[in-house]
Amino acid sequence: MASTETGTDGAEAAAAAPLDKTPAPAAEAGVRGGDLSGLEAGLDALETVTVERSPLGRLLVQKVLPPVVAIVLVLVAWQVAYTLKLTPSYKLPSPRSVASALGDLWDQGILFSVIWTSVERGLLGFVVAVLIGTPLGLLVARVKVVRAAIGPILTGLQSLPSVAWVPAAVIWLGITSSAMYAVILLGAVPSIANGLVAGIDQVPPLYLRAGRTMGARGVRSAWFVLLPAALPGYTAGLKQGWAFSWRSLMAAELIASSPDLGLGLGQFLENARTNSDMSQVLLAILMILAVGIAIDLIVFSPLERWVLRSRGLTARSQ
Amino acid sequence: MADTLTSAAAPGTETAAYAARIDHVSKAFGRPGAQQLVLDDIALDVRPGEFVCLLGASGCGKSTLLNLVAGLDEPSAGTIATPGGRPALMFQEHALFPWLTAGRNIELALRLRGVPREERRTEAERLLELVRLGGAHRKRVHELSGGMRQRVALARALAQDSQLLLMDEPFAALDAITRDVLHDELTRIWSETSLSVLFVTHNVREAVRLAQRVVLLSSRPGRINREWAIDIPQPRRIEDAAVADLSVEITEELRGEIRRHGQH
Known part of the structure; x- marks a missing residue:
């Protein structure tokens, strides 16, 4: 299309020489304008990437079927091991007896209260950890002195198993809910803060420069540019922070269990151990696992996927 | 379209004879004692509504100069005035969020x-x-x-x-056909508005295709070497014979400038 016009009259064009912005004669401008928009539309159409979402059926087959098959296989192996009596049944009860332990909890009407006691603590502790970890991460990322002072400690704390804090928390705060929350915070805050620091460190300086030329400085730069740009790292930190909250809480509930604190999953597990009831022990472990997976599936995975997909950062959207 | 862009001009713009005045600006980087001069005594006015291309090989400090005009960095000596307020800046990468x-x-x-x-x-x-x-x-x-x-x-x-648009090799990463189309678009938008443009490039043909004035910078340190007023009427095409002829002349000058660096 463009070639028809190519080099029409270069020499003639050179002859005329106004210095102002006056566009070329109307007729020519009209032809070129139409030509240009058509050319542009063609280029746009050729180069645009269309993102297709998989249909629901294929999604089910790809995403749901494999884990279901894996779980069924584990159950079958478990049942086979039980039937062959590889270990005494007080060490390895049958899947059926674990299921009936679950049924007992249901019949007593305490199944959901046991789970909710722990989940409520875990979520509340996590929310507080986010409220503390976010400003802390922002400070460490943006203030050099703060980073030099506590950056390495924060990273080090991440590798310290939070169960190590339980004895200290119990001595400081007694066997109370406060001790549980203290352990959750010590476990989760470093992850969340570090996630934000990593996210901020990976923000391309170009975005900040672009923001500055548009007049975003200081707080406005942080709010409109820095934080949204750091969101992928931050959500990864949140996800890990939740995992650490949940782990820390279970450790705390196991060690610092007391009837006053209400029956959570950790206490339920500890009680089962005291009673040498392996079915309940396995049930407790499976419930702790299930809650961890469920919260991740319901909250964090969709959040992370949304953040990455909206930026075209997932492999599938390319 | 054009009047909405012009009407909001900052007060005082009408009286200013320039959209940007780069007044004997120098810029050095590095520690005191071991400083490297990147820009040496640059003096350049961009008139209101003018389209100026800064042309130079790598190391001529053209991007540095643009950053100074954009206010992202401070000159070591000299002053920069942009009476129309903070200039807009377009980068080689789109820098969209x-x-x-x-x-x-x-x-x-x-x-x-x-x-x-x-x-x-x-x-x-x-x-x-x-x-x-x-x-x-x-x-x-x-x-x-x-x-x-x-x-x-x-x-x-x-x-x-803004009254002044700074462009830092904005089309360098595009394929030739797309770049050509964007040259046409930029020329159209520029001629429909009262915008002044300071456009940095190392592409001689692009400079001649777009600008009313091409300023050639020497390298290390960047100095203004020569400038050409271009009176080929817009819209031009990058294949136009007149564009090609002038490009040859400017390229010769640029090559001579680059060759000088190999001699010592």
């Missing part, structure tokens, strides 16, 4: 400029129309092609309603 849609990127620029919420949407649509991307408001940045991204970036720069 990937967490926002194309339209929201433009609306953010409007918001940072202080445009009230009710007007932002309409204004963003208008600017997208201006770069012929009407209907792309809800598109994500990664869904757009390279050329479309640079057009959104241009719309975002125009959203700042």
Whole structure:
């Protein structure tokens, strides 16, 4: 299309020489304008990437079927091991007896209260950890002195198993809910803060420069540019922070269990151990696992996927 | 279209004889004692409505100069004045924010400029129309092609309603056909508005295709070497014989300048 016009009259064009912005004669401008928009539309159409979402059926087959098959296989192996009596049944009860332990909890009407006691603590502790970890991460990322002072400690704390804090928390705060929350915070805050620091460190300086030329400085730069740009790292930190909250809480509930604190999953597990009831022990472990997976599936995975997909950062959207 | 962009000019712009005045500016980097001079005594005025291309090989400090004019860095000596307010800057990479849609990127620029919420949407649509991307408001940045991204970036720069647009090799990463189309678009938008443009490039033909004035910078340190006023009427084509002839002349000069660096 463009070639028809190519080099029409270069020499003639050179002859005329106004210095102002006056566009070329109307007729020519009209032809070129139409030509240009058509050319542009063609280029746009050729180069645009269309993102297709998989249909629901294929999604089910790809995403749901494999884990279901894996779980069924584990159950079958478990049942086979039980039937062959590889270990005494007080060490390895049958899947059926674990299921009936679950049924007992249901019949007593305490199944959901046991789970909710722990989940409520875990979520509340996590929310507080986010409220503390976010400003802390922002400070460490943006203030050099703060980073030099506590950056390495924060990273080090991440590798310290939070169960190590339980004895200290119990001595400081007694066997109370406060001790549980203290352990959750010590476990989760470093992850969340570090996630934000990593996210901020990976923000391309170009975005900040672009923001500055548009007049975003200081707080406005942080709010409109820095934080949204750091969101992928931050959500990864949140996800890990939740995992650490949940782990820390279970450790705390196991060690610092007391009837006053209400029956959570950790206490339920500890009680089962005291009673040498392996079915309940396995049930407790499976419930702790299930809650961890469920919260991740319901909250964090969709959040992370949304953040990455909206930026075209997932492999599938390319 | 044109008058909305002109009407909001800062008071005093009419009296100023220039859109940007670079007054004997030098810039050095490095520690005191071991400083490297990057720009040496640059004096250049961009007149209101003028299109100036800064041309030079690598190491001539052309991007540094643009950063100084944009206010992203301070000159070591000399002063820079932009009476029309903070200039808009377009980069080689589109620098659009990937967490926002194309339209929201433009609306953010409007918001940072202080445009009230009710007007932002309409204004963003208008600017997208201006770069012929009407209907792309809800598109994500990664869904757009390279050329479309640079057009959104241009719309975002125009959203700042600045009298001066700085462009730092904005089309260097595009393929030849797309670049050609964007040259036409930029020329069209520039001629429809009262915008002054300071455009940095190392591509001689691009400079001759676009500019009213081409300024050649020498390298290490960057000094103004020579300048050409170009009176070939717009719209030009990059294949025009007149464009080619002048490009040959300027390229010879640029080559001579580069050769000098190999001699010592």
